[in-house]
Amino acid sequence: MSSHSGVWTIGVEEEYQIIDLHTRALSSDAEALLKAMKAHPNITVQTELQRSQIEISTPICQNLSEVRTALCYARQNLIQQARTMNLGIAAAGTHPFSPWDEQILSPSSRYTVMEQKYQQLTREQVIFGCHIHVGCRDRDDAIQIANRARIWLAPLLALTANSPYWQGKDTGYTSFRTELWWRWPMAGPPAHFTTYADYQTLVQALVSNRSIDDSTHIYWDIRLSERFPTIEFRIMDVCLTVQETVMLTGIIRALVQTCYQQIHLQSCYAQTPTEILRNAHWRAARYGLEGELIDVSTNSLVAAPLLIKKLLDFVRPALEENGEWEEISTSVQTVLQMGNGATRQRQIYQKNSSMIDVVDFILKETAQIA
Template sequence: MRETSVEEFTIGVEEEYQIVNAETRELRSRASRILPEARQAVGEHVQPELYLSQIEIGTPICQTLAEVRAELVRLRGEVIAAAERDGHRIAAAGTHPFSHWEEQQLTPKARYVGIAQDYQQLAREQLIFGCHVHVGISDREAAIQIMNRARPWLAVLLALSANSPFWLGSDTGYNSFRTEVWRRWPMAGTPHVFDSRAEFDRLVESLVQTESIEDGTKIYWDVRPSARFETLEFRVTDVCPTVDEAVLVAGLARALARTCHAEAASGKEIEHARPELLRAAKWRAARYGLDADLIDVATERAVPAAELVEKFLAHLRPALEEHEEWQEISALAHQVVARGNGARRQREAYMKAERYEDVVDFIIEETKPGSGPV
C-alpha cells in the first residue's frame, strides 16, 4: 500500500431531508417544485432522492471541519428557504414519525424506477433518511484496508447518530428504526474483510455478472469504496437533526479513516471480528442507541454506551489532536452523550403532549442552521 498524503483526507457530506407540510406536518411530494428553487442558490449541491417527499444536499469537497460546518449551514439554509417559499418545511430525521410509505410518490428518474422494479416492497417501504460521509482516499488499496479496520467501530457511529424512533405513528422501541428498514436489502449491512482491492473488484464483477446488481453503486454497505469518487463512504448513520451532530459524525468518520490508515501503514493486524458479533453490535446500537450497554467488539463484552464512546474517542485522539480537531469533536460527542441522541430527544418532545405533530415541529426547529448546540 503506497503512502496516502494527509491532504487526501477531504470530507464531503450528503444529507437526506424530509419535505413536510407546514399545517398537517405530513410528508409532501414537493421536490419537483422545491428542487429548482433551491438550485438557483446552490446548483447541483441539491439533488432528488427516491421519493418526491425527499431532497438531498451534498457539500462541496471540504478540507476542514469549519468548512463542513459552513457548507451545511449554507445548504440547509437555502433548502429550508426554498421549501418555505413553497409553503413547506424541511426536517432532518431518519424516519418521519407518522407519514405512511403508501402515500409517497416515486421520483420519475430511470435509476429510481429501476430500483422500484427490482426491489418491489423493499423499495416501497424505503421511506428513510440517512447521512453519508465521503472521506477522500485516492489509493484504491488503502481504501480497502481502511474499510477492513473501520468495521468494529461503525456501531458507535450509529448509536451517536440514531434519530429514527417512530414509524407509521408508533414508537418502534428502536433508536434507529431506519437501520432495521435498511437491513433487509440484499446489498446492505457490514462488509466482510477483503485481502485486497482486487478481491473487492472481483466481487463487484461477480455481482454484476450474475445480474445481482447493475453496477457498484448498488452496493449499499455501511462503509464502502465509492463507485463514483475516490472516496471511502461511511453510510451507517441516520441523518442528524442538528448541524453540530452532522459535524460530529463527519469528524469522527474522517478521524477513523486516518486512524485505520495509520494502523495499516504500520502493519498492525486486522481485528477479525466475527460477522455475527458485528451484526449483534449494530443491532444493539440501533435498538438502544446510547441508553443501554453496547457491544465492545474487541473485548467481546457488553459495556455502558458512554464507556464505549470514550474508548472510541481515545482510539481516535491521536488523529484528532494531530489535526487540531480534538477539542471540538470530543466536546460535541460528550454533549450528545449528556443530552441524548436525536432519538431520545424526539421521545422527550413526544412525551410533553403525546402528539406526533409536536415531534415534527421539534425536528423542524432542530434542523434549522441556527438551532444552537446539542
C-alpha cells in the first residue's frame, strides 16, 4: 500500500438558492447572476440543474482557515452582487414554499439529457447540497477509506440536516432533501468494495447496460470523484452558516485521515450491508438530532448526540494532530445545543407561522460571515 504524503487537501462546493427579495420565492436568475459574477474572477461560480440555483467552489485548501476564508469571500461577494439585482442568497437544502413546477431547467445539454431520461425526477430536483472533497490520489487507498467512512455518514447528516419544509408544508423530516435525492437510481449509500478494480468493474457494467452514461452519474452519498483525485462526501444538506460548513469539513477530513490510518494498522471495521446503511441514513434524515440513530457497529439505536460523540471520539486524534480539536468540538457542542438548521427553521416558523419569516431567517444566517 502506498503512503500518503503531504497535506490532506480539502475543497468545498455549496449550492445556494437564488431568492426574489420582493416575494421571498425562488428566482430563476442564475444566468444573469453568473454573468455579473464574472467581475469577481477569484470566485468559482457555476449554474446548476435549475435556474434558481447557483454553486460556488472553494480553491484547493490546505487547512480550515483557508476553507473559512474562501467560503466567507464567496458568500459575501455573491450576496452583495445579488442584492444589486434585488436578489438574495440562501443556504438551505430545500426552499420552504416555492413550487417545483415554477422552476426552469438550466440550458445545458447535460441537463436536457437528464430530463429526457429521468423525466419528473429531474423537474422536481429543486434541492441544495454541500459536497466536501478530500484529496487522495491513490484510488485503491480511496476505496478502502470510503469502505470505512461510509459507516459514519448518518451522524454527519443529522448534524447538518437543513430542509424540513417542501412546497409550503412541514415534511416531518429534518432533511427532506435526502428523500427527494434518494429517488434517483444511483443515489444513496455506496456498496462495500473489496478493491478499486471491483469498483471499476461495477461502473463498467452500469455503463455497458446504459444505466449511466459515465461514472459522473454515480450519485452515492460518498464516492470517488471523477473530476478530481478526491474522495467526495455528498450526503449533507448545504449548511446555514459558514461555521457549520467549516465544522463539517474538519470532521470529514479527520475521518478520512483516521480511516487511512486504520488501513495501515489493518484494523477491523463493520462491513455493514447497504440496506442497513440506507435505514441509518433514513433515520438521520427523518429525526436529525432529536431522535435515535442506528449505531451500525453494534446494530442498535442510540440517541443522536451519543452517536455524534462516538464519531468525535473516533476522529479526535486526527483533529488534535491538525490543531482543530477545540474548534470542532466546540462547534459541534453549539449545534447540539442550538439545533441543526432544520430545528432552527422550525423554531422561526413556530413564532408566527410564516414561511416568509423562515426565508428571512435563512437569508440572515447565510450572510453570517465568520
